[in-house]
Amino acid sequence: MKKLLFFTFLLLFGWTAQAQDRVVTGRVTSSDDGSPIPGVSIVVKGTTKGTTSDANGNYRITISDNATSLVFSSIGLSRVEEAINGRTTIDVVLQPTSESLNEVVVTAQGIERDTRSLGYATQNVNGSALAQRSEPNVLNTLQGKVAGVNITSSSGAPGASTNINIRGITSFNGNNQPLIVVDGIIFSNDVDNSQNTLFGSQPSSRLSDISPESIESINVLKGPAASVLYGSRASAGVIVITTKSGKGLNGKTEVTFNSSVNWQNVAYLPKFQNRYGQGTQNNYVNNSTASWGPAFGTPGFDNVQTAWGETVPYQAYPNNVRDFYQTGTMFQNSLNIAGGDQDNNFAATISSTIQDGVVRRSGFDRHSVQVGGNSKLKNGVKLGGTITYVKSAQTGTIMGNGGSAFGQITRIPRSFDLVGRPYQDATGKSIYFVNGQNHPLWSLENEFYKSNVDRVFGNLSVGYDITNWLNVSYRVTADTYTDNRKQVLRIGAARAPQGQIDEDLRFRSELNGDLLINANKKDLFVQGLNATLLLGQNLNQRSFKQSGVGAEALTIPGFDNVSNGSVFTSSYESSTRRRLVGHYGQLSLDYKSYLFLELSGRVDQSSTLPKGQNAYFYPSAALSFVPLEAFKVESDVISYAKVRGNIARVGRDADPYLLQSVYTTAAFGNNVADVTFPLSVGGSSIPGFQISNRIGSMNLKPEFVTSYEAGLNLGFFNNRLGIDFTFFNTKSTSQIFDVAISNSSGYDTRTTNIGEMRNRGIELQVSATPVHTKSFKWDLMLNFTRIRNKVISIAPGVTNSTINGDGFIGISPSIAEGYPYGVIIGTANARSESGELLINPNTGGFLPGIAGQVISNPQKDWIAGLTNNFSFKGITLSALFDINKGGQIYSFSQVDMRSAGQTEITGIDRDQPRILPGVIQNADGTTRPNNIQVSAQTYWAGLGGLASEGAVFDATAYRLREVSLSYALPKTLLSRTPFGNISVGVSGRNLWMFAPGFPSDPEINTQGAGNIQGLDLNGIPTTRNYGVNLRVTF
Amino acid sequence: MIHMTFLSRHKKWVTGLTFACSLATLSSCSDFLDINQTPNNPTTVTPATLLPSGLVGSAFANANDLNRFASVIMSVTAGANGSPATWDRYNTDGSDFGNQWRFEIYAGALINYDKLIEAAQTTNSNAYIGIAKIMKAYTFALTTDTWGDIPYSEALKGEANTQPRLDSQQDIYLGNSEKGIQSLFDLVKEGLADLEKTSTTKPGSDDLVYGGTMDNWKKAGNTLLLKLAMQISSVNPDRAKTIINEVLQGNNYITTNDQNLGVKFGGQVGSQSPIYTYTYNSSFSTDQLISTRFVNLLQGLNDPRLPIFVTRPSGSYVTIDNGFAGSPPPATSRSMFSTYVTGENGVGPVRLITNWQRAFILAEAVIRLGTAGDAQKLYEEGIKAP
Known part of the structure; x- marks a missing residue:
């Protein structure tokens, strides 16, 4: 049966x-x-x-x-x-889905994800939006295109460093720039200053070793949740760069050739007055750096005597400062060969950039070769690798206040023929009217620096699908470079009259080994619930070495080798090495493609924290929900909606070697007089050490950043209109900081964990395609960012502290309780109770100011960028307009020029007496309006000079950042030729700018990339670039 | 069977995976991460490298901005520009000498003397300990003379006391056993006693003052006692008299110029006396020049030392008065400190305690305190000594 x-x-x-x-x-x-x-x-x-x-x-x-x-x-x-x-x-x-939504992006650790599943904010920029834009620096090409990101270039010098910050400053002392990852390789963007940033050479930030033409796409991971897989350094966000490969070519081989020629001119110089010449108090004084002399055309002043006895006509040279600069040129060429398909492909690129700057004898050259490929072997093992060699060379002059070409360029009288007369005598000595300073053209020739970088970076990865649900891969990456720098101040230089040559060597390397195990399961426990588990291990080592020989007191003129010196006390050597072991896991749950949950956790162990207490754990959770998919709603209006939120925490370790108290080579004194050991006394060299004035701590803990983020993605009208909105709030705690302690304890600072800082902000991206017909398309993209940063607390009893970096007398970029990070503390004008400026009744000038006050805040109110793209048949026009609203810039250059009567406003009604704005206090405490007349010179100089509030300006700027117009020849024309694609174009950058509160371009920062921003201390002005380009594929 | 095929095909994989996993074990991790000792700075140093730093720190405290300031206030120099010009108008406040307080005195000379004593104690180098105590007393005296009540007994303790209390000037000079404050006199005497003990190592070329001649340090220590005593003679004449008599009895104090306590410097940039640097080399050298009052005073007395103290590059003395507000004379013609004050090319020395100072102190002590000696003779000795 x-x-x-x-x-x-x-x-x-x-x-x-x-x-x-x-x-x-x-x-x-x-x-x-x-x-x-x-x-x-x-x-x-x-x-x-x-x-x-x-x-x-x-x-x-x-x-x-x-x-x-x-x-x-x-x-x-x-x-x-x-x-x-x-x-x-x-x-x-x-059909491919609409561009800005439902795309695939490369997220942390190189994992490709569908954006709908991401519970955190990212933004993708295609490489074509960055290339052929008359701009060789990748970071500058991102300006205005990504919400939440603040990018500031430091000057118009070739290879100038650029500062980038995502979602605000999160660390008092640490690096606040995001982690850069190129093809899975953690890539150094360090600057490694070898000189005092105030008056030395300004090296590049090393991301300038990558050419925009080689980039396929950039994905910006904005907050800690997006970057938790990268660990400690990703607390300030991550920029994931993918370079071009042969992946998308479907078996074909393609050769692409890009070439462009660009010109640069110095832009937005302040307007000068051309009615009065050299001198003070209306008298001609031939060694004055000011222009308070007699008006041109005054009887009796047809000719005057110069400081070296010549008789010259007394007239204006309206272009004397402009003629100091030249037209710069930039040639960029690259050749790329790629082929293959998804599994087996290769790519090779050679590219070269040669740039001559707007300042004579300055330039930036970059040459690179890259080879890479992927292969899937018969047994299923996937191999991939890429290696790049870059050679960059930067040359330029020193900047900053005092003895440098740029220290003098703000002190050129209107009647001085700067470029038309000889600047040196027969023996090569500078001829200049200021005692102790050199002619700026002489400085360009005799005070310079060169930096030569050789860099190699690459990766090798091996992966294998053990089963169809389990994949293991191991990836090794390396990024190493050597920077040879030479700064020469020849005999006679103002900063070092006996001459000085500094040979500096910088070596940096980073090695990473990453093990990734990926398992996925469909219908885990419940049908429709798909799960992916990622487990990873990261081994990281970073080494850095710097050494230098400083030769002073040179003997032979023009011999630029350190053997020419006789004093070598500023030679040094220093190195750091740090290691980190990280283990992390991430569980991603996907319920029926409309509800996504991602949980991650990472444990790091760092060599820089105390032994036995060097491990720290930090988790994150991200949730996203796609309601239309969940409720199976079909609508003509709303085509896409996603709500997302996440919480994340990232820990950061310390810098190496902070735990011990050490001895250093002794040095005493200040800018008045100083000595450095070893001393040379009576023919012998006497060494001397002193205890460092920083007390180390054996109890140091990691820093933490906790962030909360909520966001909304909406698509309308079949994704013709897309909106992406994010709100975030991050809190930084336990900052590793050298807290000031009372000096009578014998020390100056103690390293410890203190403080709290907060960032709150919103990011908004709107993308729309208003017109889309068969032959014409118009789309636009708007980015808006508003961040409010506040230092909540520093340490008990400490209300402000100076940020590490080179300081200037009387102005200190600082952290101050209750203020945003990086405010500048200087001397504020004395004011009455109602806030009016107080006047000295005897002189008519301001009363002495109060030192130690917050006078400037460099943080912007908001940033917006609007990109419009028009394409009609083969013609594409693209324009980016951006606004940086708010923020202040402290400009020593501007007050220098104003106090000296060089700028246009000082020439208006100069013979009329003026009254400084303000009130005079009466004996009984009331005030009366100021009525004391002073001369124009006293007025303009009285508004304030160095270290005063008078040097603070509003840094708002409206700018036409870039325009590009290109024409692609129709394919029918090319069908008989070997070419697949030919396009020609023109582009321009920084074409128009309006700064209502600043006489020049406020986007300048003499300190370079780093935590100190908003200072203009005699740097190279920004430039306007324009050029033509050609692109051919075959 | 399937299992075996898997392993043999992927043998390399499995070993690779095991290797990677073993790296994760805790013990190899801690070796891998144990690399946080700095290769760039020493964590212990010898007394011979701390002594010159301390001496230079004290020399800078005396001869840098505080000297620049005092010279102007005393009308030896006059301010033409910058800070000296404002000081000439008595326009100064506490922030003017912050650098001295921070980096030349407390976190400079003084903490290094303490570290020197610590380092010397480990090797029983009493010579170094003695010198350190004497110089510590000198530097603290300079500090309290300038600022009044200062941290002293609780100072220099690092993390153990990051906010030391102020001790009164009286307690610092005279001591206060209730509060645990040692008097400066006792500190010097301790130092002198240390110099009497045997010492395993003795300073040599690292002693920028005496080159290792310990007898001179004993003389200097005793002369320091005379200086400190004279300093308090108006407020506590009895104590001053006792100390001075003790020193006279001991009869071991500076009597010739080559026993002066002066810190020697070098003739090259970066090694020069601060007085030389701020007078000739620094970008602030045009801020001050010799005062008309000083030249008038010495000329009025026909003092033959005038051309030795002051230069005359244009042939005659070119000076300005204190408080001058017009255009100062060109830099090349100005009268400035001569090589007697600055040393040839800046070798100094920076004179901290001198023979003639001793003579004047003793002369004054005879007249005001009634100690033994011939006041007139001592007075003339002091004038003729330099």
Whole structure:
């Protein structure tokens, strides 16, 4: 009986099974050009039974009779459901989804994700938006294009460093710039200053070693949740750069050649007055640096005597400062060969940039070679690797106040013929009217620096799918460079009259080993719940070495070698090495493609924290919900909606070697007089050490940043309009900081964990395609960022402290309780109770100011960037307009020029007496308006000079940042030629600027990239670039 | 069977994975991470490298901005520009000498003397300990003379006391056993006693004052007692008299110029006396020049030392008066400190305690306190000594 039942059951089952099998085949092609699409997932709807299309787009799937439809899907393409309806051949055409939504982005650790599943904010920029824009620096090309990101370039010098910050400053002392990852390689963007940033050379930040033309795309991971897999250094965000490879070429080989020529001119110099010449108090004084002399055309002043006895006509030279600069040129060329398909591909690029700056004898050259590829072996092992060699050379002059060309350029009288007369005598000595200073042209020739960087970086990765749900890979990356720098101040230089040569060597290397284990499971516990588990281990080592020989007191003129010196006390050597071991895990849950949850955790152990207490853990959680998908809503208006939120915490370790108290080579004195050991006394060299005035701590703990983020993504009208809104709040605590202690304890500072700082802000991106016809398309993208940063507390009893960096007398970039990070503390004007300026009744000038006050805040109110793209047939026009609103700049250059009567406003009604704005206090405490008349010179100089409030200006700027117009020759024209694509274009950068509160361009920061911002202490002005470019593929 | 095939095909993989996992074990991790000792700075140093730093620190405290300031206030120099010009108008406040307080005195000379004593104690180098105590007393005296009540007994303790209390000037000079404050006199005497003990190592060329001649340090210590005593003679004449008599009895104090306590410097940039640097080399050298009052005073007395103290680059003395507000004379013609004051090319010495100072102190003590000696003779000795 049982046997009979069993047999019947088997028969039935077997019969059913046989009757259910059917084979369906077909081909999947793209709607763009009809080409086949491999790798498309084809699933019988309602089951887990599926297959993927092969290299030719063909697929073959066995289905049962009760299968109703097939679902075709692939990341980056629209999902299509095809009812089977009894067919055995089903061909499908898939469309790429709208650009700004549902795209694939590269997230942390190189993992590609569909944006709908991300619970945190990221923003992707395509490489084509960065290339051919008359700008060789990658970071500058991102300006105005990414919400939440604040990018400031430091000057118009070739290779100038650029500061980038995402979502505000999160560390008192640490590096507040995001981590840069290039093709999985953690990439150094360090500046490594070798000189005092106030009056020395300004090296590049090392991201300038990458050329914008080699970039495929950049993805910005904005907050700690997005970057927790990268660990400690990602608390300030991550910029993930992917360079061009052969992946997307579908078996073809393509050669691309890019070439461009660009010109640069110094832009937005302040307007000068040309009515009065050299002198003071209306008298001609031939060694004065001011222009308070007699008016041109005053009887008796047709000719005057110069400081070296010549008689010259007394007239204006309106272009004397402008003629100091030249037209710079920039030539960029690159050749890229790539080929292959998704699994096996290669790419090789050679590129070269040669730039001559607007200042004579300054330039930036960059040459690089890159080779890479991917391969999938027969046994299934995937190999991938890339290696790049870059050679960068930067030359330029020293900047800063005092003895430098740029210290003098703000002190050129209107009647001085700067470029038309000889600047040196027959022996090569500078001829200049200021005692102790050199002619700026002499300085360009004899006070210079050169930096030569050789850099190699690359990665090698091996991966294998052990089963179809388990994948293991190991990746080794390295980034190493050597920077050879030479700064020469020849004999006679103002800063070092006996001459000085500094040879500095910088070596930096970073090695990483990453193990990644990836497991995924569909329908975990519940149907529709897909889970991915990622486990990883990171081994990291960073080494840095700097050494230098400083030769002073040179003997032979023009011999620029350190053997020419006789005093070598400023030679040094120092190195650091640090290691980190990180273990991390991430669980991603995806419920029916509308609810996503991601939980991550990471444990880091760092060599820089005390032994036995060097491990720290930090987690994050991110949730995103796609309501339209959940409720299966179809709407003509809303085509996409996602709500997301996350909480994350990231820990940061300390800098190396902070735990011990050490001795240093002794040095005493200040800017009045100083000595450095070893002393040379009576013919012997006497060494001397002193205890460092910083007390180390054996109880140091990591810093932490905790962030909360909530956001909304909306798409309207079939994604013709997209809105992405984010609100974030981050809190930084336990900052590692050298807290000031009472000096009578014998020390100046103690390293400890203190403080709290907060950032709150919103980011908004709006992308829209208002017009889209067959031949004409207009789309626009708006980015808006508003961040409010506040230092909540520093340490008990400490209300402000100076930020590490080079200081200037009387002004200190500081952290101050209750203020944003980086405010500048200086001397504020004395004011009455109602805030009016107080006047000295005897002189008519301001009363002496009060030192130690917050006078300037460099942080901006908000930033907005609007990009418009128009394309008509083969013509593409793109324009970026951005606004930096608010923030203040402290400008020594501007007050120098104003106090000296050089700028236009000082020339208006100069012969009229003036009254400084303010009130005079009466004996009984009331005030009366100031009525004391003073001369124009007293007025303009009285507004304030160095270290005073009078040097603070509003840094708001409205700018036409870049414009590019290109024309791609029609394909029909090229079909008979070997060329696939030819396009020519013109582009321009920084073409128009308006700063209502500043006489020049406020986007300048003499301290370079770093934590000190908002200072203009005699640097090179910004430039306007424009050029033509050509792009050919074959 | 499947299992075996898997392993043999992926043997390299499995070993690779095991290796990577073993790296995660705790013990190898802690070795891998134990690299946080700095290679760039020493954590212990010898007394011979701390002594010159301390001496230079004290010399700078005396001869840098405080000297620049005092010279102007005393009308030896006059301010033409910058800070000296404002000081000439008595326009100064506490922030003017912050650098001295911070980096030349407390976190400079004084903490290094303490570290020197610590380092010398480990090797029983009593010579170094003695010198350190004497110089510590000198530097503290300079500090309290300038600022009044200062941290003293609780100072220099680092993390153990980051906010030391102020001790009154009286307690610092005279001591206060209730509060645990040692008097400066006792500190000097302790130092002198240390110099009497045997010492394993003795200073040599690192002693920028005496080159290692310990007898001179004993003389200097005793002369310091005379200076400190004279300093309090108006408020506590009895104590002053006792100390001076003790020193006279001991009869071991500076009697010739080559026993002066002066810190020697070098003739090259970066090694020069601060007085030389601020007079000739620094970008602030045009801020001050010799005062008309000083030249008038010495000329009025026909003092033959005038041309030795002061230069005359243009042939005659070119000076300005204190408080001068017009255009100062060109830099090349100005009268400035001569090589007697600055040393040839800046070798100094920076004179801290001198023979003639001793003579004047003793002369004054005879007249005001009634100690033994011939006041007139001592007075003339003091004038003729330099």
